[in-house]
Amino acid sequence: MVSGPSGSGKSSLIAALLGRVDIDYSVSATTRLPRPGEINGRHYNFISLKNFREMIESDALLEWAEYNNHLYGTPEAPIVAATESGRSVLLEIELQGAKQVRKRRSDAVMIFIAPPSMDVLEGRLRSRGDTNDDDVIDRLEIAEAEMASAPEVFDHIVVNDEWEKAVDQLTSLITERL
Ligand code: 5GP
DSSP states (O other): OEEOOTTSSHHHHHHHHHHHSOOEEOOEEESSOOOTTOOBTTTEEEOOHHHHHHHHHTTOEEEEEEETTEEEEEESHHHHHHHHTTOOEEOBOOHHHHHHHHHHOTTOOOEEEEOSOHHHHHHHHHHTSSSOHHHHHHHHHHHHHHHHHHHHHOSEEEETTSHHHHHHHHHHHHHTTO
16 A cells, blocks of 8 residues: 655656556546546546445445545455455555555555655645646645654655655565565
């Protein structure tokens, strides 16, 4: 399970990791709209609020959380199927969801990706071009809270200051447990 503030570079690190390691990727459900280039079924399952509520009611989610006015959740069935057949699954989720996974899956390895500093994080969010100013401010506030509670929730913290080093660290933490 990999978590970390929006803008910490965790999605790019995970993309690099998936190119190196044979692991399934958990495609989350979300009520937010796709960003340019995002593919339904690959990056997320983009669903309506009504469908999301139905998934909650039918207990189809391992965890879910509200993040920045949208709902995000991890469908449980693919994870159970994969782990029962001996495969590992990578989850990329935010802090509230991470806490739920920590309680429900004692086999989870919990990794937090931290930016080198809050200034670097802000710079990355602002230069991304797909996030408006209000969104950047909200995401920075959430990031502060996530950074503060990371040490008590996660088993490992990877600081994304040098790209190659961070990819190597993440890869070895995960391959150790496959
Ligand atoms: P974004 O909108 O930038 O794709 O994602 C916002 C945040 O939601 C990120 O921190 C991302 O890791 C998190 N997220 C993505 N999928 C899930 C999920 O299934 N559950 C939870 N709790 N968070 C998720």
